[in-house]
Amino acid sequence: MKATGTRRITTYKFLMAAVFAVVLALTFSHFASAQGPTPTDDDVNRIAKQLYCPVCESTPLDVCPTEACRQWRELIRTMLADGKSEAEIKQYFVTQYGARVLAEPPNRLVSYLVPAVAILLGAILLARGFQMWLKPSPAVNEGPANTNPDDIPPADPYVARLEEELKKQK
Amino acid sequence: MTDSTTPAPRRGVPLWAQITIWVFLIGLLAVVAMGLRRAQQGTVQPGQKIENFALPLYSGYQLDGKSEIKLEDLRGKVVVLNFWASWCKPCEQEAAEMQNAWQEYEPGGKVVFLGADYVDTEPNARVYMKKFGITYANGPDLATKISQYFRIKGVPETYFIDQEGVLRYVQVGPFTSVDQIRSQIDTLLNE
Numbered sequence: 565m566k567a568t569g570t571r572r573i574t575t576y577k578f579l580m581a582a583v584f585a586v587v588l589a590l591t592f593s594h595f596a597s598a599q600g601p602t603p604t605d606d607d608v609n610r611i612a613k614q615l616y617c618p619v620c621e622s623t624p625l626d627v628c629p630t631e632a633c634r635q636w637r638e639l640i641r642t643m644l645a646d647g648k649s650e651a652e653i654k655q656y657f658v659t660q661y662g663a664r665v666l667a668e669p670p671n672r673l674v675s676y677l678v679p680a681v682a683i684l685l686g687a688i689l690l691a692r693g694f695q696m697w698l699k700p701s702p703a704v705n706e707g708p709a710n711t712n713p714d715d716i717p718p719a720d721p722y723v724a725r726l727e728e729e730l731k732k733q734k
Numbered sequence: 735m736t737d738s739t740t741p742a743p744r745r746g747v748p749l750w751a752q753i754t755i756w757v758f759l760i761g762l763l764a765v766v767a768m769g770l771r772r773a774q775q776g777t778v779q780p781g782q783k784i785e786n787f788a789l790p791l792y793s794g795y796q797l798d799g800k801s802e803i804k805l806e807d808l809r810g811k812v813v814v815l816n817f818w819a820s821w822c823k824p825c826e827q828e829a830a831e832m833q834n835a836w837q838e839y840e841p842g843g844k845v846v847f848l849g850a851d852y853v854d855t856e857p858n859a860r861v862y863m864k865k866f867g868i869t870y871a872n873g874p875d876l877a878t879k880i881s882q883y884f885r886i887k888g889v890p891e892t893y894f895i896d897q898e899g900v901l902r903y904v905q906v907g908p909f910t911s912v913d914q915i916r917s918q919i920d921t922l923l924n925e
Contacts (some may be wrong), residue, residue, distance in 0.1 A: 618853050618878055631821035632853055639855045661853055662877035689755065693747045 603644035611640050611650055614667045615657055624667065763886035777891065778884050782901050783871065784893075786879050789848060789874035792856065795863065803848065803871060812845045812922045813895040814915070817886050819854045819877070826906035827855045829866035832892075835915040836870040845919055850875040852889050894918050896925070 612626035617633045625633050643653045655657075657665050669675045747755075770803065779785070785836035793923045797803050803863050805813065816832060818825040839845035851859050856874065863872060884893060892905040892915075903918050 632819065635821055635855045635858050639857070642857075658877075660874065660876060662879070664878075685754070689747070689751050692751060698746065 566665050603641050607644055608637050608641045611644075611653055614654065615665050616667060618664060619662060735910075763825060772885070775885060777886060777904050777906065778893070778901055779905055780901050784796060784884065784895055784899050784901050787883060789871075789880065790851060790876060791871050791874045792851075792859070793862075794870040795849075795868075795870070795872035797846065797848075802873075807894070808846050811843075812897060812919055813893075814845065814847045814893060815850060815893040815895060816847065816917065817850045817852050817881055817884070817889050817891045817893075820858040820888050822855065822889045824908045825827045826862075826866070827910070828860075828890055829868065831909050831912050831915060833866060833868050833870070834912050835919070838912070838916070840870075840873050847871065848882050849873070852881050852886070853878065894922060896922050 596713075602658070609626040615625040615636070616623070617625055617630070619637060620628050620630055625636055629673075640653055641657065641721045646685050648666055653665065663670050743818075745794075759875070764782045773877060784805060786804055788802055789795060790802045793801070800807075814835075818829075832849075836847045847870035849863075849868065851872060851874045855875065859872075859874070864867075884891070887906065888906050892909070894902055894903040894905075896902050902922055905914075905918075909915050
């Protein structure tokens with residue numbers, strides 16, 4: 565009887581330990597999934613190179629050595645660890661610091677429409693200009709091709725009269 | 735007899751195209767000129783009426799329970815607007831002076847200190863404010879709109895705005911004593 569009781573206690577302890585282990589494992593697995601894997605420097609830089617800090621405007625965030633940029637990279641790392649996507653992180657930076665932090669302008673219709681219209685307009689103007697320059701000048705004289713120049717009356721009445729007099733003298 | 739001679743059409747770019755090109759070029763030059771002018775202007779100058787702006791405030795650093803403060807809500811009070819950042823070492827030089835000055839003027843209710851956190855991250859900003867015991871209203875300069883309006887050249891910079899919303903003094907760089915801050919505020923309060 566005593567041995568059976570001891571066995572029951574051992575089984576109870578084992579079950580308790582198993583339940584505790586399962587609860588612990590579930591807790592840690594949930595924590596791990598919430599945190600996500602630790603982002604590497606490459607993960608951080610993949611997003612950082614698409615951003616520019618307003619303090620050091622000409623240097624991409626992934627290679628900028630300033631303290632401000634280091635803080636930004638750490639923020640990206642934290643957000644990645646929190647499971648934020650690349651788009652969410654970029655949107656957060658735009659909201660916080662403005663669209664000028666983006667290496668590429670936001671995908672707005674106007675961003676593409678304005679240059680496209682400008683290029684199109686320029687192309688039309690150029691084509692029109694070339695067309696005008698290359699087009700041969702239409703014939704100045706629309707009269708018959710074999711017309712004797714002497715038969716063409718001059719536009720100036722004085723010249724006409726002069727030519728008339730010269731013809732008479734001939 | 736009829737005149738069969740017609741004038742030769744003019745070669746070259748048509749008039750409408752010339753006008754378009756010139757308008758475009760003049761517009762482009764105007765934009766470039768405005769940009770250059772703005773770049774050379776420096777900060778907003780004293781005497782200028784400051785346009786209304788809204789500064790969202792960090793939780794724990796609100797003003798009268800408001801999570802966002804507008805300049806026009808502060809008419810009748812002297813506003814000390816300080817641009818700073820946690821990564822800015824010179825800002826640390828004046829952090830204690832700013833807080834001491836705020837503690838002097840807070841009970842009177844005639845002066846408001848606003849901290850505009852420039853290109854900073856909130857966790858670092860909070861560490862900084864805790865480190866220097868800052869208690870006055872503070873918030874992020876979202877999308878750097880306020881700093882762009884004031885055309886700040888760096889941090890720290892502090893702007894003293896009078897009771898009518900007119901900028902009266904600009905401090906570029908850190909204050910080195912509370913007296914410096916006090917003298918500007920007292921001048922405005924005594925008018």
